Amino acid sequence: MRLGYKSRVSAGGGHRISMKLCVLLCLLPLLRSYPLIKGKHNDTGNNFHPDPDPAYSLPGMSGRCTEEGFGAITLDDKGVMHYFRGDSEWTGFQGPTQHINVTWPGLTGPIDAAFRNHNKKTPLEHHRIYLFKGEQVWSYYEGKLVKGFPRLIGKEFPGIPDHLDAAVECHQGECRTDSVLFFKGHGHETRQNATLMAIKDRCSNRSFEAFCSDDKSRIYAFRGGWYFRLDSSKDGWHAWPLSHTWRNLQGVVDAAFSHEHRMYFIQGSQVTVYLSDQMYIPVAGYPKAIEEEWEVSGVTAVDAAFTCPHSSDLYLIRGNRLTLVDLNTRRRSGEDETIIHSEVDSAMCNAHGLYLIHGPSFYHYKDVGELLSTNTAPAPGTIASYFLDC
Missing domain, CATH: 2.110.10.10 (Hemopexin-like domain)
Incomplete structure (x- = not known):
């Protein structure tokens, strides 16, 4: 089921603007529609490492690309990819394991869903990061928690349920306007494995048609x-x-x-x-x-x-x-x-x-x-x- 509506989104300084959202619920076939992006960190991004060097891993935390998959993934405002699992996070494909609250102050894992808002027509909202956990959503811009967050998901995004499975930005051209796709109603473990499989598939050296x-x-x-x-x-x-x-x-x-x-x-x-x-x-x-x-x-x-x-x-x-x-x-x-x-x-x-x-x-x-x-x-x-x- 696909529902279109407009939601009021609060930006810094109290300015209120509209953002068109699309909701997709209970749609298993689109599990792999996460934005599969290779982050641009300090490195050149030319090497794919399924498992980081053990020296980079914190005690008791799994490597980046294990069969556990990820709870959520998203780009930040600088185009760097962040991977979330439990209370840990990886930045780019070569960054070390670190606790979520190192990068995202005031937040601990696990993260249910995450997305970077892509909407060039609304500069105060463009590239703001949203992280979802349980009934609440956190919003960050340039690494800082936006005033007024965390908020209840239903207040920030009316009609969107809590305990989401995924949230994905959908750019104009893929969707009618810059939009967000929310997912709920399928197994969390299935989504994690599908996400990991799609990431590996892009970099698998298999031929393209x-x-x-x-x-x-x-x-x-x-x-x-x-x-x-x-x-x-x-x-x-x-x-x-x-x-x-x-x-x-x-x-x-x-x-x-x-x-x-x-x-x-x-x-x-x-x-x-x-x-x-x-x-x-x-x-x-x-x-x-x-x-x-x-x-x-x-x-x-x-x-x-x-x-x-x-x-x-x-x-x-x-x-x-x-x-x-x-x-x-x-x-x-x-x-x-x-x-x-x-x-x-x-x-x-x-x-x-x-x-x-x-x-x-x-x-x-x-x-x-x-x-x-x-x-x-x-x-x-x-x-x-x-x-x-x-």
Whole structure:
């Protein structure tokens, strides 16, 4: 059940502003929709450590990535991720174990849920942190407890129950407006394990079926009915099931690309299109066959597809063959070209160049011209560290 309403939220100095909230209760399928973000602490964030050095652990406290999972996770106002379990907390992927009240004065664990408010239209509320425990909620800004907190959850967020299972920020584009999703009604242990599994999954070096960048320069990585989205280095990676953002879209995405405020998804021989001006709305008449959409006879499936910024050229990759389609005429343009890569899982072109992706690696080219003119592939990069901040 999804309920939309407006709630009055008190900011510092007594200024009162509205924040649009969405409530999702008893929805187990969205368990893994926590914002899965790699924190930016003092380190460069390029190394993923499932278990911190024992020297960093306080006596009697488990390592960061055990099968216990976490009670809650959230970003702070500087884009650093915080992980909560019991009365302990981890900062980033390399920070030591410490007690919760070291970072969050006046609060002890366990924490039921946490989120960072993302609402640029309300500066006094933007990037404020909310931590939930039992019947109460604590709010912090720049590491300090906001005046008037803790408060009863029902007074700060009318209609929201206490003893929550989770709370997740949902940015505009994923939701109609900057919103918060609250969860209650499923097993706490199940949620913890699902959260941990999703964090490990992003950094597992498993291949992705598709990568793409949209008109707002956000990067999407698709794998097995889920996608990870990067808004900016500060906001980090968010993970959602496909249908959360693109209604009725399910299963494996073979290729995806964006062009003129539309997102295109290729699954097998079919193409599905969504408008992306405000939120993603399915375009009527889809899915269509690839051959019908672009008049490319003989093309019934692709390994990858991409467009580059400010261009109407669509490139379809099948094995080592590159097919050019003019999106203005929706027809094949010229003869197919041969590339030096015989296997490509996905491809993405953005302001930084062209990326061909295979397995856990990517190959970077300045543009399509460089790809077509080279006889030697560049040194491969690692997707996990370069794109996913693992």
